[in-house]
Amino acid sequence: MPEWITAKWLWWAGLYLALGVFLPWSMTRSWARRHQKDFKPAPSRLFRRGELGLLSLLLALSVSWDLERSGFSPTMVAVGSVLLAMSGIMAASVWVETYCRDATSSHLDLRRSWVASRNLSLLVFSISIVTEILLDRLTKVVHQ
């Protein structure tokens, strides 16, 4: 394995998945066990109202902050931050739209909300992972 691959970005991605996705999901299962209910929600049911989109916006903000403090040129920081912010906002807008449709009793397709928030969250997550890898590489180059 190449020397520059530290576990930092891997830990970071793992923590995000563990605390943001698997922890709430396992909490629902433990709640069901404690209350002895026959209730085993899948992530697609737990996050079907677009909650992953809200989580993605928070992730995009934290990675944007890392990018801001990096040694990349200001133009690069701006391009990366705008891309992260746009994809994060689009992901969060799925949650907002689902809430608005639900609150106003408009036509609501929860399956569509889940698919949209899942795909946009996957985009934010993959951009965040690659950004952290690039930041890791840059740190090594700067310290050489």
Add this chain to the structure above:
Amino acid sequence: MSAPAPATAPQQRRMLRIRLSDPAAAAAYGSLLFAVLVLIFPVSFPRMLADGWFTGRLTPALIVIAGLLNAGVYLRVAHLRSAKPGLAGSAILGVLTALTLVGLMLLESQVVRSQISHVSNPQAYVTEEILAHTYFGLISGLFIPYLFLRFAQGLKRLPL
């Protein structure tokens, strides 16, 4: 005499309405593929991109890759929804893909020129800059044209 059979009107296919989740998945897979390439070829892949950038072949290559991917996503979504891909929408998608990538690459050329004299390890630093810029350019080329198209369809109800 029997009544004539009612004429069956030719079934009109509705125009394709883009949802942002369609290109988002394709861009996410492209992004993960980029990450895998960087992890498996940590030296040769960035060097290849930097060589392509200095010889001027990187931008046309990125335009072709992003254009093909965008066209593939657009046609696949049209096929899945049994909708008709609009000519104006396809043209806007193609033009915006090229404009996004050319704009970002022009920006990058200004950055590299200005930064090259300010850092202690210019070759390695410039390679990292080009790698990062190529990545953000590619993902922007895959996502931003659809973002504009989506807003244009939503705001004006244009037949795109």
